[in-house]
Amino acid sequence: MHSFNQNINYQDPSAEGYYGDFGGAYIPEMLYSNVETLKTQYIQIMQDPAFQREFHALLKDYVGRPTPLFYAERLSKEIGTQIYLKREDLCHTGAHKINNTIGQILLAQRLGKKKIIAETGAGQHGVATATVCALNGMECVVYMGEKDIERQAPNVARMKMLGATVIPAKSGSKTLKDATNEAIRAWINEPNDTHYIIGSVVGPHPYPDMVARFQSVISDEIRKQLKIKTGSELPTHVVACVGGGSNAAGAFYHFLNEQTVELIAVEAAGHGVYSGMSAATTQLGKPGILHGSKSILMQTEDGQVVEPHSISAGLDYPGIGPLHAFLYESKRGTFTSATDEEALEWAFQLSEMEGIIPALETAHAFAILPKMNFKPTDVVVVCLSGRGDKDLATYMQVMDSKK
Amino acid sequence: MSRLSELFKKQNERVLNVYCTAGFPQHNSTIQVMESLQENGANIIELGMPYSDPLADGEVIQSSGNVAIANGMTIDTLFAQLTLMRNSIHIPVVLMGYMNPILQYGFEAFCKKAKAVGVDGLILPDLPLYEFEHIYGKTVQENQLDFVFLVTPETPEERIRKLDSLSTGFLYAVSSSATTGQDKDFSKVALYLQKLQAMQLKNPVLVGFGIKDKETFDAVCAFSNGAIIGSAYIQALSKGNSVQETTAQFLKAVLK
Structure with missing residues (x-):
C-alpha cells in the first residue's frame, strides 16, 4: 500500500528544483544563461492569463x-x-506529448526564441515538436537515436514531412539517452535564440516541473x-x-x-x-x-x-x-x-x-x-x-x- | 601554498594546461602520458576521469572516454595508478570529471583520496554553484583541494565575480558557449577575454575550448594567463604511434 505524508506538497519542487533529494540543475556553465532565463520566467509566463488563453485555445481547437x-x-x-x-x-x-510541446513553443516565443531543438525516443515527442514548429513557422531539429530511427520509421517520416531535420544520435546505445545527450550538446553549441523542448519530466530544473x-x-x-x-x-x-x-x-x-x-x-x-x-x-x-x-x-x-x-x-x-x-x-x-x-x-x-x-x-x-x-x-x-x-x-x- | 598558487606566482603568462583522459590510449598509459606532458613543457595537467555521458564534451573527448572505460578505467583504478604519481610528477595536477561517478565513489572519500595521492584541484563542470555552496564545497575545502569554476561569454558579470570568489587555483574561461573541440572565432574571444582582464579577478584566468595549436594558444595568451588544450592533444594521441613522440611533437609545435 502506498504511504502519504500530509506535510509534503508532492506537486511543487523547491526553489532550486528539488523533490526531496531529487532534482536540481546539474548543468555545465555553458547552459546557465539559457536555463536561468527559463527558471526565472516560466511560472510568470505560464500564469499570464493571455498565455493560458492561447494555450487552452490550441489544446481545444488544434489538439482536440x-x-x-x-x-x-x-x-x-x-x-x-x-x-x-x-x-x-x-x-x-x-499521444499526450503534444500537450507539452504546445506549451513550450508558446513559452519559447515569449522568450524570443527563433529555433527549436528536441530529443525523441519513440518519435512521438519528435512528431509533436515538429508539428508545433510547423504550426508556428519555426525551424526544428530533432535528435533521435540511430536504433530508434530504424524501429520507429513511420514517425521519422512524419517528422520529415512536417519540415523537421532529424539528426541520428550515434553515441552509446543509440537510443533516447544518447539522443538527449546530443540535444543538450547541440543546445550548448547553439546561440541563445534556440529553445530546447524536452519531451519528458527530466532534465535540469525547471524542466521537470514545467x-x-x-x-x-x-x-x-x-x-x-x-x-x-x-x-x-x-x-x-x-x-x-x-x-x-x-x-x-x-x-x-x-x-x-x-x-x-x-x-x-x-x-x-x-x-x-x-x-x-x-x-x-x-x-x-x-x-x-x-x-x-x-x-x-x-x-x-x-x-x-x-x-x-x-x-x-x-x-x-x-x-x-x-x-x-x-x-x-x-x-x-x-x-x-x-x-x-x-x-x-x-x-x-x-x-x-x-x-x-x-x-x-x-x-x-x-x-x-x-x-x-x-x-x-x-x-x-x-x-x-x-x-x-x-x-x-x-x-x-x-x-x-x-x- | 598550493602547487597551483606557486606556479602562478612564478609564471603568470603563457601557462599551458594540457588535458588528457585517464586510461587513454592504454589502460596503463596514464602516468606515461603525464610524464611526457611534464617533460615537454606542460605547466599543469588536467586529468579527465572518463564518463559514459559527458555533456560538455565534443566527439573527440567523448570517444577517448569510451576507449578508457572499455580499457577498464574507473576512479578506483585511477587512484591506484596515481598512488606513486608524485615520485615523478612535480607540476600541478587537476582532476576533471562529471558528478555521477564521483557520487558513486562517495564525494568525501573521493576528495580525501585525491588529496592523498597528490592531486591539487578539481574541475567538475556539472557541479553547479548552488550545490557547491550548500553541499559539496565544504568537503573540497576541508581536503585542501583547489576548485576551478567555468565562466563563459554568456556569464553575467556579477556571477563571474561570484564564481571567481569561490574558485581557487585558477578560473576556467570557456572561449565561447560550446562543447569541447569546436573551432572558434577568435576576434570575439579576444573581446570577451579583455572584458575578463578588466574585471581584475582574484584568480589567474586560463582559457579553454577550441585551443588547438600555436596560433590559437598565442591568440588567447595575449589576454589571459594561459590556456588549456584538450581535444587537439587527444586527437594527436589517438593518431600517433608512441605517446612520448606524439607528445613531444605536439607540445613543441604549440610552444615554439
Whole structure:
C-alpha cells in the first residue's frame, strides 16, 4: 500500500528544483544563461492569463482536448473492477506529448526564441515538436537515436514531412539517452535564440516541473470527467507507464496531494527485471545524476550509465524524472513493471477487447492490471498515453510469428 | 601554498594546461602520458576521469572516454595508478570529471583520496554553484583541494565575480558557449577575454575550448594567463604511434 505524508506538497519542487533529494540543475556553465532565463520566467509566463488563453485555445481547437474518459466495459469485466481510459491516444499526433510541446513553443516565443531543438525516443515527442514548429513557422531539429530511427520509421517520416531535420544520435546505445545527450550538446553549441523542448519530466530544473505542469491538463480533465461519470472527482487508482514519466506526471498531477488515490507507475522490464535487458529504473537503479538532474539511474558500480533495454523506444531510458524518483522513494507511488512480452500480449488484448490499438509504451500500463488485485468497487483510471500506429511493424511481426 | 598558487606566482603568462583522459590510449598509459606532458613543457595537467555521458564534451573527448572505460578505467583504478604519481610528477595536477561517478565513489572519500595521492584541484563542470555552496564545497575545502569554476561569454558579470570568489587555483574561461573541440572565432574571444582582464579577478584566468595549436594558444595568451588544450592533444594521441613522440611533437609545435 502506498504511504502519504500530509506535510509534503508532492506537486511543487523547491526553489532550486528539488523533490526531496531529487532534482536540481546539474548543468555545465555553458547552459546557465539559457536555463536561468527559463527558471526565472516560466511560472510568470505560464500564469499570464493571455498565455493560458492561447494555450487552452490550441489544446481545444488544434489538439482536440478535452480527450474522452472512456468506461472500458469489457476490460472492466475481465479484470473485475471499473476501468476508465483517459484517451490521450486521440490527441492530434497520437499521444499526450503534444500537450507539452504546445506549451513550450508558446513559452519559447515569449522568450524570443527563433529555433527549436528536441530529443525523441519513440518519435512521438519528435512528431509533436515538429508539428508545433510547423504550426508556428519555426525551424526544428530533432535528435533521435540511430536504433530508434530504424524501429520507429513511420514517425521519422512524419517528422520529415512536417519540415523537421532529424539528426541520428550515434553515441552509446543509440537510443533516447544518447539522443538527449546530443540535444543538450547541440543546445550548448547553439546561440541563445534556440529553445530546447524536452519531451519528458527530466532534465535540469525547471524542466521537470514545467513539463509536469503542461501535462497536468490530463489529470485536470480526469477529475472533471470522473465527477460527471461517477459523482466523485477521485478515482481509487491511476495507472500510467513510465519511461522519463511525462504521461504519468500529467495523469498523477492533480491527485498527488490526494491521500486516497493510489498512483501506479509501470516501468518497462524488457526481458525481465533482472535479465540484464531491462529498463525498470527504480528496481535496478541508484541515486545519480543524468541529463542535468539528480534522480534514480541505472548505472554500474563505478557510476557509468547502463544501457537499458525495452521493446518500446519511449520507455528505453536508464533514468526517471526526479518527481517520480521522489514518489518512489517516499512510497507515495507504487512502482511496478511489465515485460516486453506482457506488453505485446496486452497490446493485442486491448485491441481485441476495446477496439483500441495502443502504443507499445502504453501497453505496459495495461499489462499490470490483472496482477493488481483491484476490488470490484475500485475506480481505476488508466492513462492511454498513445496510439499504436507507429508500432504496427512490431505488431505485424508478432502476427506473422503466430501464423 | 598550493602547487597551483606557486606556479602562478612564478609564471603568470603563457601557462599551458594540457588535458588528457585517464586510461587513454592504454589502460596503463596514464602516468606515461603525464610524464611526457611534464617533460615537454606542460605547466599543469588536467586529468579527465572518463564518463559514459559527458555533456560538455565534443566527439573527440567523448570517444577517448569510451576507449578508457572499455580499457577498464574507473576512479578506483585511477587512484591506484596515481598512488606513486608524485615520485615523478612535480607540476600541478587537476582532476576533471562529471558528478555521477564521483557520487558513486562517495564525494568525501573521493576528495580525501585525491588529496592523498597528490592531486591539487578539481574541475567538475556539472557541479553547479548552488550545490557547491550548500553541499559539496565544504568537503573540497576541508581536503585542501583547489576548485576551478567555468565562466563563459554568456556569464553575467556579477556571477563571474561570484564564481571567481569561490574558485581557487585558477578560473576556467570557456572561449565561447560550446562543447569541447569546436573551432572558434577568435576576434570575439579576444573581446570577451579583455572584458575578463578588466574585471581584475582574484584568480589567474586560463582559457579553454577550441585551443588547438600555436596560433590559437598565442591568440588567447595575449589576454589571459594561459590556456588549456584538450581535444587537439587527444586527437594527436589517438593518431600517433608512441605517446612520448606524439607528445613531444605536439607540445613543441604549440610552444615554439
